[in-house]
Amino acid sequence: MIRKVFALVPREFAALTPKLLAAITVQALLQAAAYVLLVPVLQALFDGDTASAWRWTIALAAAVAGQVGFSFLQSVLGLRIGVGMSHGLQTRLGDHLNALPLGWFETRNAGALSRLVVESVREVQGLIAYLLAKMLTGAIVPLGVAAGMLFVDWRISLAMLLAAPVLYLVNLWANRSYTASDARLHEASGEANARVLEFAQAQPVLRAFGAVGSGNKALDTALARQRKAATGLLFASVPGLIVFSLCVQAVFLVLVYLVVGQVTGGSISAAAAIALIAVSSRFIEPLNQAAQLGTALRSAAAAADRVTALLAEPALPQPDSEVTPGTPSVVFENVGFAYRTGAQVLSEVSFTVPAGTTTAIVGPSGAGKSTVLRLAARFHDADSGRVLVSGHDVRDQPSHTLLGQLSLVFQNVYLFNRSVLENIRAGHLDATDAQVRAAVAAARVDEIAERLPEGWDTTVGEGGAALSGGERQRVSIARALLKDAPVVLLDEATSALDPQNEAVVVRGVHQLTRDRTVIVVAHRLATIAHADQILFMEAGRIAERGTHEELLALDGRYAAFWNERSRAAGWRLESVHV
Known part of the structure; x- marks a missing residue:
């Protein structure tokens, strides 16, 4: 002892x-x-x-x-x-x-x-x-x-x-x-x-x-x-x-x-x-x-x-030398991954996200969509195959180099128990006021600040408890946009927004990510339709890939998914008189 x-x-x-x-x-x-x-x-x-x-x-x-x-x-x-x-x-x-x-x-x-x-x-x-x-x-x-x-x-x-x-x-x-x-x-x-x-x-x-x-x-x-x-x-x-x-x-x-x-x-x-x-x-x-x-x-x-x-918990292996990031692209080469033995989540996943393009990943729950983003950010290391970001295997890049190229917005938003402005500036501590204003305007956070008792200086509470789910999501999006990284990973980024705010945020995301490499996991139709490439995943594999028009013309799994979502989007509650 x-x-x-x-x-x-x-x-x-x-x-x-x-x-x-x-x-x-x-x-x-x-x-x-x-x-x-x-x-x-x-x-x-x-x-x-x-x-x-x-x-x-x-x-x-x-x-x-x-x-x-x-x-x-x-x-x-x-x-x-x-x-x-x-x-x-x-x-x-x-x-x-x-x-x-x-x-x-x-x-x-x-x-x-x-x-x-x-x-x-x-x-x-x-x-x-x-x-x-x-x-x-x-x-x-x-x-x-x-x-x-x-x-x-x-x-x-x-x-x-x-x-x-x-x-x-x-x-x-x-x-x-x-x-x-x-x-x-x-x-x-x-x-x-x-x-x-x-x-x-x-x-x-x-x-x-x-x-x-x-x-x-x-x-x-x-x-x-x-x-x-x-x-x-x-x-x-x-x-x-x-x-x-x-x-x-x-x-x-x-x-x-x-x-x-x-x-x-x-x-x-x-x-x-x-x-x-x-x-x-x-x-x-x-x-x-x-x-x-x-x-x-x-x-x-x-x-x-x-x-x-x-x-004694094994640390994430770090390379001995730095690398110089190249063109901001994301490549998966025959990637396989399992969180635990015998429960394969991804199998032979291969795709390329060229620089400056947006790739949407869709599919049923449990298909492995969010896992793709986590492997790109090196939350885990792939069991087989390679994941490359900006031309280098993520395992060959120091964590600060890899994460410095990525802006992340995931489903579970966490905000610090600080002011709204401090939470946004956490994405880029040295950002200018003009950059902050551009990010908050794109994510419509300025409307939130106007309603808060102390404006931008209002403390959001532990985990952002003083804000609604949609407001927390918008602050998180603004924080990621302010970072202005060349690669953006979005996981259901608009899942907690009402239709009006969703449309505004989607436009802002497109505006500020126009020259960025974007991978977005989404079920929202507006997000999917604007993608340069769509990957339909099922059971840990890419079942279909192509543009929105190409996949609709294929009349396969994606077309069925799209049609079902379109019908659901048109649902309305009607009063029934008895």
Whole structure:
């Protein structure tokens, strides 16, 4: 465990870890020596040998003074490393999260991830700053006392040394049951955190459907599961603590029995017996302390395991050298992909989006349309084939180079809890006011700002909760348009807009993407009809391709899809008089 924890220490503090271990070890050995020196001190006092008593007392005082000094040193070192870990480890986790594939986050629980980065790091920090010294002291002092007792009475020393592996096995048994329960509690707590956030963010929907209070089964279930996991952790830790404490006390009774037996047998004097019992109690004290700290130590060790596991998640491979993007085109060459083994999403997908053209991807749900966009943005790497953007394989381009060429607008829009203007400028921090005005006008965000109480400076709330779905989508479109990247990826970009705003936004998108390479996944007829190329996907393959007129003339799957959409677009609700 210690090796795993020290592997998490930031590089700038790594040089302090050997000094910390050395300081802890020396202070623990000096503490053990001070306990053992009690025997000759007490023996000399009871025998009336004042000269020997003074000599042993001076040695005892030197050991105590050294122990205090090294204890102070290890406290300072532990705090320096622990405080450094608080920032350094979270920064390291943040950097690693930034290096993971974007698709990794799609299946992760935000509450559990937040708990890991905040609470688990705090537990690991506490292990270095406070618990490590107590843990090592609890192991070194008893062993040091047992070794020192060889010079006093070998039988007592042997009993102490034999007790050590027994206590270790008991502690190992307690750890095994605790670790499994702690993992369940961490998972349940992460789920509960996510449900609480969801409960706070989705109040309008929850109230509309009566899913508040006892009606919110998801939240109730998550909290009940967390309580059950916490209770399970308690029941898993308490038996181990009790059994370990009983074993420690049993060891002490055995030592006292041996000492009394030595006195009655005449092997040692009563004075020596008193000294040995005192030392035996000092031998037991660190073990009792370790038992009391066991739960905190196991919790911190489990936290270190979780942090280590996250850091072990494979990062997105990055090329060693930069590339110079060429003409902004997108090419798929026999691409195959599956999110999990045995569930193929794309099979032998090949197409080319020439620079400056728009390609629309249509088809039924589950056909793999959105996956095409995610592979182009390298959310995941293709299992087979190649994806090229601007003439280079996406795997040969550093992430900042690839994403710098792309403007993304997906179905699930996320806005920062900042002003409308700040959310739009996030697409291009150095954009001029004229560029911002052009983007917001094209996406009709200027109308939104006029209705808000503080205009452009209105804070949109967490995730954009203060705006409607259509308003959030328009802000997201403006943000992508402001970036002015050569390749634009749109996934149902107008899905949340009413017909009037959709028509305006579609015109704005066409205006600002006229010289851009565009891939759009859409079901809206206006978006599809204006495309230079249409790909009809079905079951992870391209079933048909061509222009709108060519595909209608083919009278195949796309024509049926178009006709069905056209009929649906003409539906009207009529009043019926009975």
